[in-house]
Amino acid sequence: xxxxxxxxxxxxxxxxxxxxxxxxxxxxxxxxxxxxxxxxxxxxxxxxxxxxxxxxxxxxxxxxxxxxxxxxxxxxxxxxxxxxxxxxxxxxxxxxxxxxxxxxxxxxxxxxxxxxxxxxxxxxxxxxxxxxxxxxxxxxxxxxxxxxxxxxxxxxxxxxxxxxxxxxxxxxxxxxxxxxxxxxxxxxxxxxxxxxxxxxxxxxxxxxxxxxxxxxxxxxxxxxxxxxxxxxxxxxxxxxxxxxxxxxxxxxxxxxxxxxxxxxxxxxxxxxxxxxxxxxxxxxxxxxxxxxxxxxxxxxxxxxxxxxxxxxxxxxxxxxxxxxxxxxxxxxxxxxxxxxxxxxxxxxxxxxxxxxxxxxxxxxxxxxxxxxxxxxxxxxxxxxxxxxxxxxxxxxxxxxxxxxxxxxxxxxxxxxxxxxxxxxxxxxxxxxxxxxxxxxx
Amino acid sequence: xxxxxxxxxxxxxxxxxxxxxxxxxxxxxxxxxxxxxxxxxxxxxxxxxxxxxxxxxxxxxxxxxxxxxxxxxxxxxxxxxxxxxxxxxxxxxxxxxxxxxxxxxxxxxxxxxxxxxxxxxxxxxxxxxxxxxxxxxxxxxxxxxxxxxxxxxxxxxxxxxxxxxxxxxxxxxxxxxxxxxxxxxxxxxxxxxxxxxxxxxxxxxxxxxxxxxxxxxxxxxxxxxxxxxxxxxxxxxxxx
Numbered sequence: 113x114x115x116x117x118x119x120x121x122x123x124x125x126x127x128x129x130x131x132x133x134x135x136x137x138x139x140x141x142x143x144x145x146x147x148x149x150x151x152x153x154x155x156x157x158x159x160x161x162x163x164x165x166x167x168x169x170x171x172x173x174x175x176x177x178x179x180x181x182x183x184x185x186x187x188x189x190x191x192x193x194x195x196x197x198x199x200x201x202x203x204x205x206x207x208x209x210x211x212x213x214x215x216x217x218x219x220x221x222x223x224x225x226x227x228x229x230x231x232x233x234x235x236x237x238x239x240x241x242x243x244x245x246x247x248x249x250x251x252x253x254x255x256x257x258x259x260x261x262x263x264x265x266x267x268x269x270x271x272x273x274x275x276x277x278x279x280x281x282x283x284x285x286x287x288x289x290x291x292x293x294x295x296x297x298x299x300x301x302x303x304x305x306x307x308x309x310x311x312x313x314x315x316x317x318x319x320x321x322x323x324x325x326x327x328x329x330x331x332x333x334x335x336x337x338x339x340x341x342x343x344x345x346x347x348x349x350x351x352x353x354x355x356x357x358x359x360x361x362x363x364x365x366x367x368x369x370x371x372x373x374x375x376x377x378x379x380x381x382x383x384x385x386x387x388x389x390x391x392x393x394x395x396x397x398x399x400x401x402x403x404x405x406x407x408x409x410x411x412x413x414x415x416x417x418x419x420x421x422x423x424x425x426x427x428x429x430x431x432x433x434x435x436x437x438x439x440x441x442x443x444x445x446x447x448x449x450x451x452x453x454x455x456x457x458x459x460x461x462x463x464x465x466x467x468x469x470x471x472x473x474x475x476x477x478x479x480x481x482x483x484x485x486x487x488x489x490x491x492x493x494x495x496x497x498x499x500x501x502x503x504x505x506x507x508x509x510x511x512x513x514x515x516x517x518x519x520x521x522x523x524x525x526x527x528x529x530x531x532x533x534x535x536x537x538x539x540x541x542x543x544x545x546x547x548x549x550x551x552x553x
Numbered sequence: 554x555x556x557x558x559x560x561x562x563x564x565x566x567x568x569x570x571x572x573x574x575x576x577x578x579x580x581x582x583x584x585x586x587x588x589x590x591x592x593x594x595x596x597x598x599x600x601x602x603x604x605x606x607x608x609x610x611x612x613x614x615x616x617x618x619x620x621x622x623x624x625x626x627x628x629x630x631x632x633x634x635x636x637x638x639x640x641x642x643x644x645x646x647x648x649x650x651x652x653x654x655x656x657x658x659x660x661x662x663x664x665x666x667x668x669x670x671x672x673x674x675x676x677x678x679x680x681x682x683x684x685x686x687x688x689x690x691x692x693x694x695x696x697x698x699x700x701x702x703x704x705x706x707x708x709x710x711x712x713x714x715x716x717x718x719x720x721x722x723x724x725x726x727x728x729x730x731x732x733x734x735x736x737x738x739x740x741x742x743x744x745x746x747x748x749x750x751x752x753x754x755x756x757x758x759x760x761x762x763x764x765x766x767x768x769x770x771x772x773x774x775x776x777x778x779x780x781x782x783x784x785x786x787x788x789x790x791x792x793x
Binding site for chain 2: 451454
């Protein structure tokens, strides 16, 4: 091994400039690959943030508008979900897959506390909603079964709404980022915990605040949660409901999900006198397939970035291959001598392959380190900023770095690339005939 | 017989077929000091290539020490060259970026001899040829005679059965040529090394004990030259 390294060093030492120029192309290729993957990761991390907070085995169903005439009724008819749909969903018909079914009703109302108030959606909901939407409670609790049973007048306020009621009108960008105490953020000393146990006025009634939920853009942070039974009774919703949400199991592939959705849709549509295959009569939001699609998108992006990065690297590889070919040509006589005194073809091939891999790996590593450095710089600059879109603070990059796995993969790529670059020149070298040695220079 | 050639034929097929060796029969004993003489185009280079297992032949048989050398793979050929044959070339063929001692070590490297052992052996051989002080020098820092002596050390280090010298004095002046030939003669006499010199110079051939004349691809006269009187230019010099 040491002998081979010595040989490589001797060869490279004689062609420093040429080796460095070629090596630069390899460094650049790997640098681009790492930076691209890092930036891609940052973009995907920003995009996926919050998405992870939702339980993936749930489907949400809502009423739509028919798009086909059916059973003597014209298209364009509104479909309203009601209690019987909930019963049907939870019935024996779908018992193979559906576990828990909940529904919600909502109304728009003004919530006031002292002189402060805001208007928003009040959602009558069930305790199970917390699990399904992964609602994080900062203080107090979420709705419980007793709230439902007794139709208690209690509410769970989102963090920022609670702040509004406490008088903090200023919503700075920090509000979206967890881990920063509210009191530190604003000029006024506001602690949302103070709202616990207080009574807020919604419509004609007073509701006790039992919990403060964490603000989360993915799961309707502006929604005020109240017991389902309370809202239905007070706002006279009757049988009508806004949506049905249920958890399911045993649907592992996209095809299975599709088949199930088809069956579910047909059953429900018929109940509402809509065509069984009318995809607009009811909308179904399957978080599982959505998640699958998002993962697929992520993989696609990552694959695309790898392809671009590898193509950039290809330029460097071709350069190395070219340089090795020149080296082989220059050293033809030497290889002839080596063969005449007993070098086997593999002995010569090894020399060129090792040199190629060494050049590629060394300059590749330089590029990789620089790329990771660039990712870190990206993380410290762009990664910390956010863009304001429609009053929502959205981070463009979250943690735009690559992991150890990518570093290992890139190492593997470098070794393979180096071998590939050296393969053709090495074969050429190994085929040098020993008679070359007899040819006078 | 150390070397035995039986009806060896070789034809080059580059466009027009060229029948270069037309049935060579030759035997060389262990410890002989032989020269093969011929004009250019006589087939002596081709014969040298075959003797050195650098090239193959079409017909006939070639034995080294009773072992048939025919239809070898490249690896086997390399192995045989490494163990059985020591080459001395006209243009020395030392590797320019390696020092004298590294050049001498190289055949042992291909035999897989450990670093320290082969270094010690190479130093021994350089010392025997009076080049111990030049071990760390690169070929371009040495004179032609010194370079050829390094090459001889490299040829000897594997203790081969035959030393094949291809115009060993071709790139040297007459004085150095003589020194080199005397060195080869001494190695032959004192250590019993079998040496085959290929040359077109009669003076060089005259230094050997047996002269094989080759002409038009067949062996002509085989001269016994133990008296060293073959040279028309006198017995003690190599004319340039």
